[in-house]
């Protein structure tokens with residue numbers, strides 16, 4: 001069982017992330033935590049100084065965090081985006097596609113299940129924040 | 142008709158494996174029922190009153206005979222020998238065992254079918270005009286656009302946990318046969334002044350407890366921006382749709398609360414941003430899909446039928462629809478026999494319909510949202526042979542768009558959310574109006590029944606609608622008049638206090654009688670209601 005799963009080679013940020021509100025006031029913070037109702041676009045002017053964005057999933061059925069992650073990637077953010085909270089193995093494949101590259105679930109995940117989930121889909125249908133080529137592009141290469 | 146390539150096939154195969162794995166983890170106790178539920182729902186598996194129900198997707202309602210045979214085999218092998226065609230142009234099986242679900246999905250995958258996203262808070266099966274590719278009045282076949290949207294919406298990583306379910310319909314004629322403006326997104330393929338095709342977007346329609354007709358938010362989206370615009374509509378909804386109250390979570394509430402103008406502004410802003418993200422498929426993909434929807438080889442032949450058999454002539458008048466080729470028609474197979482369960486078909490009937498599609502309709506069938514089946518391309522000279530075969534199998538009921546052609550949801554006989562039964566009521570009404578001979582005289586009259594406020598039976602859109610409610614533990618039925626799901630979309634209004642089960646059948650007859658006594662030349666029930674208003678009906682019902 002693993003507690004935190006990272007798909008990055010750099011050093012993890014070793015201090016706690018702050019809320020969006022306190023981040024905007026606090027000039028030296030480099031780790032911030034987004035709640036479902038926060039607007040990820042508020043962070044865009046500050047992306048250069050951010051190393052970690054935690055996106056909280058209080059319940060796995062609230063899908064706003066998927067959009068938040070994609071918006072950050074679309075804005076060119078290359079730092080860590082970590083899904084925290086009610087993060088389940090059946091969601092991490094899609095989260096990864098939306099730009100998450102670290103997972104810190106409340107309940108630890110079984111590495112074998114993680115591996116199976118991440119290798120599940122031979123291809124993808126649509127463009128997202130990962131580098132996979134959609135089927136409709138493969139068809140017309 | 143669309144055929145999978147290796148990619149599509151690999152995706153449905155992967156889905157079968159994923160589901161088997163999830164079901165196993167549930168059985169091993171690694172997944173709680175709460176965690177398993179959304180996963181099984183995204184594979185169309187519901188837990189109903191008596192058993193699991195499995196909903197199978199029929200993309201834009203189009204099937205070939207091999208697929209219809211496979212659906213029949215599933216009914217025999219895993220259910221009780223029948224299936225139920227739904228208002229979403231899908232098919233449901235009501236008596237499924239969880240242990241069999243993986244095998245059923247594998248059987249479906251073998252004929253290029255699946256149950257992906259037929260439930261859950263995600264983008265559902267895309268629906269379309271059941272006469273697509275055949276209707277005389279269409280601009281183009283809408284199904285290639287629906288197929289492109291199917292691919293885009295399948296396993297869309299960002300939109301699997303929307304605030305609520307999301308339904309899209311695509312049409313391409315001014316006559317709306319798909320209730321387009323009662324969808325979360327309704328798209329009409331249109332031509333602009335320059336003669337180019339594009340998509341007109343209607344967003345925020347729906348039925349349920351707060352019925353709304355979708356406003357047009359953009360008249361023309363170029364075809365090479367169709368997916369990007371759809372993505373913008375969905376992203377705004379995913380971010381800002383309400384999640385605090387399940388009953389206020391559909392996009393219609395967001396559009397209503399923001400106002401269509403503000404919602405549109407946000408979509409346009411997101412759209413402008415997404416245009417720079419390169420998410421649109423190559424336009425060649427639409428071209429590739431279109432090659433699957435070219436016309437079959439139509440041949441000239443007889444343009445009229447021999448009307449010497451009155452039963453046959455009646456069926457032709459009632460159940461066939463004008464085709465773009467004058468030697469063909471689209472023929473509707475009614476799944477509404479008098480006293481039957483609307484939308485049900487036995488495995489035997491499904492096999493027969495498959496065979497007839499092969500013999501007479503270029504191997505194609507359609508599921509209608511009114512729970513009937515269409516053979517889209519039938520030669521006029523083959524109609525008698527077709528009708529004879531249908532009639533022998535109890536599939537020749539000549540009641541398309543008549544009062545007996547009732548839409549009814551499963552209701553309290555199957556559905557765990559129901560307040561009242563729908564099916565027995567449909568049975569009683571069709572029996573009543575056949576026995577008293579009024580079905581004939583009434584002409585077009587669309588009657589729709591829902592067993593609770595969720596409106597799966599589209600009661601808001603019925604010329605006559607019936608809504609089952611719970612009145613101190615007793616089933617009670619409200620009567621509604623004046624709805625339409627066609628291009629003249631309107632929402633039906635409640636007449637007044639509800640009725641008992643027998644009382645509502647009488648009330649429907651009373652309303653029908655008001656129409657019969659007041660109608661002017663050529664008026665349908667709906668036209669008369671619109672002209673004279675609710676008062677005369679109220680007077681007759683409660684006066």
Ligand code: SF4
Nearest residue numbers: 550556559592593597
């Ligand atoms: S309308 Fe209500 S009773 Fe009927 S199927 Fe839908 S949820 Fe069930």
